Amino acid sequence: MATDLPVLTANDFASDQDVRWCPGCGDYSILAQMKKILPTLGVPPDQTVFISGIGCSSRFPYYVNTYGLHSIHGRAPAFATGLKMTRPDLSVWVITGDGDALSIGGNHFIHLMRRNVDLNIVLFNNSIYGLTKGQYSPTSPQGKVTKSTPMGSLDFPLNPISMALAAEATFVARSVDTNIKHLGEILIRAAQHRGTSFVEVYQNCNVFNDGAWDYAKDKAVREQNTVELEHGKPLLFAGGKKGIRLNGFEPEVVEMDGRISQDDLLFHDEKTSSPALAYMLSRLRYPDFPEPIGVFRRVERPTYDYQVNQQVEQAREQRGAGNLQKLITSGDTWTVT
Amino acid sequence: MATDLPVLTANDFASDQDVRWCPGCGDYSILAQMKKILPTLGVPPDQTVFISGIGCSSRFPYYVNTYGLHSIHGRAPAFATGLKMTRPDLSVWVITGDGDALSIGGNHFIHLMRRNVDLNIVLFNNSIYGLTKGQYSPTSPQGKVTKSTPMGSLDFPLNPISMALAAEATFVARSVDTNIKHLGEILIRAAQHRGTSFVEVYQNCNVFNDGAWDYAKDKAVREQNTVELEHGKPLLFAGGKKGIRLNGFEPEVVEMDGRISQDDLLFHDEKTSSPALAYMLSRLRYPDFPEPIGVFRRVERPTYDYQVNQQVEQAREQRGAGNLQKLITSGDTWTVT
Amino acid sequence: MSSSSTSSQRSDFISSGKPRESVNGVTVRLVGDSGDGMQLLGTQLTNVSALSGNDVATFPDFPAEIRAPRGTRAGVSGYQVHFASEEIYTPGDGLDALVAMNPAALVTNLGDLKRSGLLILNSDSFEAKDLKLAKLDQDPRQTGRLKDYRVIEVAMTTLTRGAVEGTGLSVKDADQCKNFFAMGLVFWLYGRDYEPTLRFIESKFKHLPAVAEANRRALTAGWNYGETTEDFVSTYQVAPARLPPGTYKNVMGNQALAWGLMAAAELSGKELFIGAYPITPASDVLHELSRYKHYGVRTFQAEDEIAAVCSAIGTAFGGGMGVTVSSGPGIALKAEGMGLAVMLELPMLILNIQRGGPSTGLPTKTEQADLLMAMFGRNGEAPMPILAARSPADCFDTAIEAWRIATKLMTPVMVLSDGYIANGAEPWRIPDLASLPKIEIRHPEAGTGAEPFKPYLRNENLSRPWAVPGTPGLMHRIGGLEKEDGTGNISYDPQNHQHMVNTRAQKVENAAKFIEPVQVVGDDSGLLVLSWGGTYGACYTATAQARAQGKRVGHAHLRWLNPFPANLGDVLRQYDRVLIPELNTGQLRLLINGRYQVGAVGLNKVQGKPFTVTELVEEIVRLA
Amino acid sequence: MSSSSTSSQRSDFISSGKPRESVNGVTVRLVGDSGDGMQLLGTQLTNVSALSGNDVATFPDFPAEIRAPRGTRAGVSGYQVHFASEEIYTPGDGLDALVAMNPAALVTNLGDLKRSGLLILNSDSFEAKDLKLAKLDQDPRQTGRLKDYRVIEVAMTTLTRGAVEGTGLSVKDADQCKNFFAMGLVFWLYGRDYEPTLRFIESKFKHLPAVAEANRRALTAGWNYGETTEDFVSTYQVAPARLPPGTYKNVMGNQALAWGLMAAAELSGKELFIGAYPITPASDVLHELSRYKHYGVRTFQAEDEIAAVCSAIGTAFGGGMGVTVSSGPGIALKAEGMGLAVMLELPMLILNIQRGGPSTGLPTKTEQADLLMAMFGRNGEAPMPILAARSPADCFDTAIEAWRIATKLMTPVMVLSDGYIANGAEPWRIPDLASLPKIEIRHPEAGTGAEPFKPYLRNENLSRPWAVPGTPGLMHRIGGLEKEDGTGNISYDPQNHQHMVNTRAQKVENAAKFIEPVQVVGDDSGLLVLSWGGTYGACYTATAQARAQGKRVGHAHLRWLNPFPANLGDVLRQYDRVLIPELNTGQLRLLINGRYQVGAVGLNKVQGKPFTVTELVEEIVRLA
């Protein structure tokens, strides 16, 4: 844009509402990063909309001074789709939780992905139901003891990244609440992507599921337990001491002790036309593997909102702007005098 | 079982209701195969239950003389889950359509898979809404012109096999309505699997989407356009004239003209612990690749219903069978005389 | 392509040489196998009748199956057309003529044919196999069952085959033309102009010239057969109706509803968005609207009904005209979303094309049994305005009125239609859109941002500002938790909650200020017949007939079910008795007695079918 | 571990040396920050009061946030306990004593304290920062605002720190013990036995011995403080209530509901299945039941509420006891599933623990605004029996009665409770399960298979056979399309549809044969107060008070909302006026006036809070 925009700061995106999360909740950190990156995107608050479902995480819109819709449980993608189809000019963010997106909202989640509506969806994954005070969620590990599962949960967990990929998502990434630099960068990249950008954020619920992500958060171990994905780069982790190599179709961890060259490692490619590589990466789970953080996949596909509006344009070009009086008077008519 | 069971025939599984599908519909063929294999499973009609949603395909239960529930649109997996949790002794089949399972029912579909309830779900994929007279479905290709999309549909199609795999399914297979031998075998294998067995069947809707699967059905071309998956065998098709080989992570079609040995081909393995291979296979789509039919994946995982009932057993072992009078009289009480 | 004619020029097409008998109106039902093209035949007869200046009303009735088994009773498809030289409001009770293409169609419909009515049969379809498919032991033509009727047997299949010979069609395809043969015969019988149908054939089969030719030939063969055979001694003449002056067009309910939405959008300067999931009998609204992208209409086939309503709310939040349409089971699924819309106080429309319930029910049949769900099918106190269309053409006005109220009061509005209205057709006087009052919408303009914007400040009608994302300085956040009036901030304050509950209710009540008072037709004392929705025509006709029989009867029809018109209580209390006929077990009756306690009684029918005038007259006469 | 006592042995624990003042009943509210453990304190006070033979009624009230910001008004959590030497039915209106742990708690609750009421403050929490958090400019202790009350300031934080010194707890942890200090003081004041609480501490903190020790010390320190300080001149003595003989236990509503379901299962020889998706305030039913797997209870945390209701129907189809529980928004989502259950005519229970609405509303607050949704929130004519619990303990009986009717009539049944009942506690006379009447269920036995089984053949109550998969020869297929009576085959026949609609309605009406007639307490003419659900206690108490003031007032309470008891019409017509108090805008009133047209008037409150007796008495006196 040629016009001079006022320089915005995180404060311009802070609302007047008291933040009501528990002290120590990982949500604060994500909010802080979001408020930090929003001013860098070149979109003013009044052209930004946050839409959420229900859950602790879904309180998010109240805390950013943009337009906001705190909707109903699991359905945020549907509101956002309607909004974006008719208002493609707006910058739309969807904020959701693991229960909101993958339990009650699983269907809207997958249909959002496949349609590739141009918006960004951030899933605060705390592997628990926070707002309803601690039941297991679709991302909780089997055996999780919670209020509703005193003998341990039985449901095999869903992998949000695998799900998004299978649902034909064009941008799929993962970050960690307290890894603020990484998180900020990923949010920016999500915002820049045209199409549905899906970001899973490991978020600590210190009240009902404290420490669930310690392996990926704790400074002491996180280098061992996560591997940062970088486009075109080999999968190296543990400060470069370990790498991931393909053995046929199976990934394996190797020590970079000199016997193996970086060239033998698996190189990350965000842009393969098939999501199979990204899918394989999504299967790397702690403790067997380091868990990838970063962008799993980023490909271009026309967005839903663009195409919808394109069809409107095209119809107008081909048939002229509609004339309703003409339409209702068309076909067989007769006149009574 | 030691007792002599009466020998059952397809007729024992035929109900007294007139079949009401359009003449020529692919559903007839699937029904015929089902009635043929049911007597071979060693489960009498009275211990078999068919549960369906809504759609042409979901009329199925009326036509088999077992217990049957024609439920509501998209929710059959949920009814089946409740039934199977409390009646693990029954043999349960879920019949669904592409709209029923993947549009309105997408959420129940994925949660059924991850839970691995011990039942069989057969998705009649005609890539169209039959019962509501021809709107596009989640498996319709982009650009599909239907009653609701006169300028072509915009939604990128969902891949049922990819979805099932991402949702942690333990048995995933595909067959074709008129490939009756193959279909029969796959249905039997589905029935034999402990856990959720998902079978996608390409089904022709000759009224609203005639010929959608011709490439995989027509005798003349189907060998070229499909590849039959067999555990432990290389991926050969076109009567053995072509094969599929891995180039790094990317599959490619090769001519078996003597320069390439079968050993160079991709060998199918239903049982890899990671679903990444099966996922890759699910991405092979016509016309770029032959489409795999057969079993993509088959792994063992304790079933949901088993574990639920196991917890009941375990609780009883650990704590004794509950005594309700004791429970309600426990804790702090006082007596008024 | 548009073609128009004036009813004064009706007589210049070639007409029959046989004597004409003049009648005021005729009710014909065309029945056959669902593969026989009866719906097409009915639509054409409706169309040419309307074009010839008659008033028309129709009642299509088809099986639930896509292709029900051929020749069986379950496979029978029917289309009833009533055309008359006076204004009519129903598709007619007893049939003057029945055209039956096979035995199953004959026996399932014979009961509705008047004594001495004309019964035209396709005699080629009474083979043993046909009788067996119809579960008949004997040929009904031989049992004396038909003796009360004027039976005319026509070997339609044979005659059609002969007529189309040489067009190159296979026998199977040739047999498909027999509905056009029947059409020609019926057109001859009632002096209908077949030109419009020839044009229709031309455009419909433009890529299949042989089929077009065959159908043309079948049609004229049918016409000529009537003129030639001695079975028919005269034709019937139904003079043009004295409809108010204007240009008319025949419309079906769902089409008129779709067009009404488009008109509402235009009148309010909005673009229309509809989010819907297919369901009978609502899908056609989506289908119709999907064709008008060049009008700025955006249609969204959502993954389910929940996503559909939510997408419409999303649109409303963005300042667009958000609409969703469905039928019973789908509307049930929208309950939670609608509750949110009530809380958000955003304008949007929910259209319910009612069908037979409960549950999946009778998807292709009509019913009025979702009124109380419309009123109360949401958790908590979540009132919304509700109005109902009364006839196919009326859907157009209903849609506009609904949007007018929705935007004026910032509220979701529920519009009720039903399967009978949706698929029925009637002449519609085409309005001059330019002369319709605009729907004024004012979005607040950019704020300074100095103070937080107050999204719940209310105007004199208690409606809040519709501030639209993209407007500088008006950023605000709203949701489903109770909100403080004014600021819209979350509030758990008891008094505020009471205030908001009252305010939302009062706001809906305020709609009564903007809607027409209820009008009575007929007597202002005695018995009042109070109707709503699709039973309008039958109730109007029945009350008129009862008055003609000397009874003191008034008829009031409610377009608005929530709120009721301000004068309704006064009107009700004028009468000794109030009768509320409904196609449910008494839903409006509960609301009327609950509120006005006037001891209204009901005439209730839940059979998937509209009222006949006869059954209404009987009850009215009994009570009046 | 179970411990029991008899109320006659109440006096042998160490008691205060100070003078005792005898009172009939006391209402105390304990308020503090939501991190201060007020709910725990309240529960303990309730428990020991019940154990000392008092009748008790409680009203917990906590913020919606998981951890609302400390020290703010939004973060205030409260627990009100009413204990008395006579039978009581409400948690009390005006407070005799208020214990406030911080300024925010003080100012948000002071209004409910009676003049001259006892106000106990934690004086350590009136620092500048505390006042600021509470949005107070001035210290309320210095403004004269407290002059009407008997204020006692206690440096609870300091005293607690002192008491727990040496246990090794950090200051932060030590401060967590101050609720036990307050507890000790309150126990002293009302002569409560702290032994049960010591036992509670022992079991609750068995893995944290230091914390257990600290809490014990804090508790006794509080008790001793009361005994020592001169601020308190006397203690209050509330004698045991004259409750009917039996063994009692204190229960909360959701717990009693869960146990009632288990009892219903046992009485009917079934195993219980509950499918639910978490939602406030219903989740605790799921939580409670998930602990009883050794009772054969299977709990299923479904992916959403739709799956939850469907899983319960699946269970019912299999012959099990299928139940689902939720609150407003979740119940709305179950509408379509419930409609199917009506069509299938399978027995199952839907439990709605109502909360403030509409939409997400006020999740932690109470309301009675889902009655009409329970009645009508489904497409088509889909009636189901509905009954409502009236108090926490009553939930037990309600669950059993619901299942009895569901199985007798083969129908889904809706049970209404609400947030007030769910979280409230009261003494419950523990029933002897063996003496409760069994719930007889007969599943048809194996058929020959010679003729197709008829799943919709009806008995004298119009209920159909519950044939269970696995039974040879009874294979049948059912679904949501309209069914032919008898065979259960799909039927589009108009007369059959009418018949089935009538039959389903009549079947629900038939429940009236098996339910208690409505009983009136008090006068049999004059004013009738008609209540339902959780307002029972307040209405009972208020009508008694009004009669004590010489008014002619009767009180009738409806357990059954659909159908109404057979004698209800006669009862209503006995009175000059009928008053229906409800925590909604008049939902029962609509049903009563709609059906009986008795001109009932309403007292309606929608504030997320129960009625006070005072406001009821006022209205009753005005009308009687």
Ligand SMILES: Cc1ncc(C[n+]2csc(CCOP(=O)(O)OP(=O)(O)O)c2C)c(N)n1
């Ligand atoms: C229809 C409906 N069902 C259930 C609920 C209750 N509920 C609110 S949030 C929530 C789940 C919260 O978990 P998650 O989405 O992971 O968010 P978190 O609180 O952990 O951020 C539930 C079950 C609701 N508000 N609405």
Ligand SMILES: Cc1ncc(C[n+]2csc(CCOP(=O)(O)OP(=O)(O)O)c2C)c(N)n1
């Ligand atoms: C809640 C609800 N929404 C919509 C419908 C209408 N409906 C019935 S079947 C169907 C889709 C059918 O498509 P599919 O599942 O692919 O089955 P098919 O008919 O193609 O076998 C729809 C939209 C319904 N019955 N219920």
Ligand code: SF4
């Ligand atoms: S409950 Fe957990 S997720 Fe929710 S605000 Fe508290 S810490 Fe955060």
Ligand code: SF4
């Ligand atoms: S509409 Fe299509 S899917 Fe349905 S019965 Fe007919 S051919 Fe089969």
Ligand SMILES: [Mg+2]
């Ligand atoms: Mg969560």
Ligand SMILES: [Mg+2]
């Ligand atoms: Mg389909």
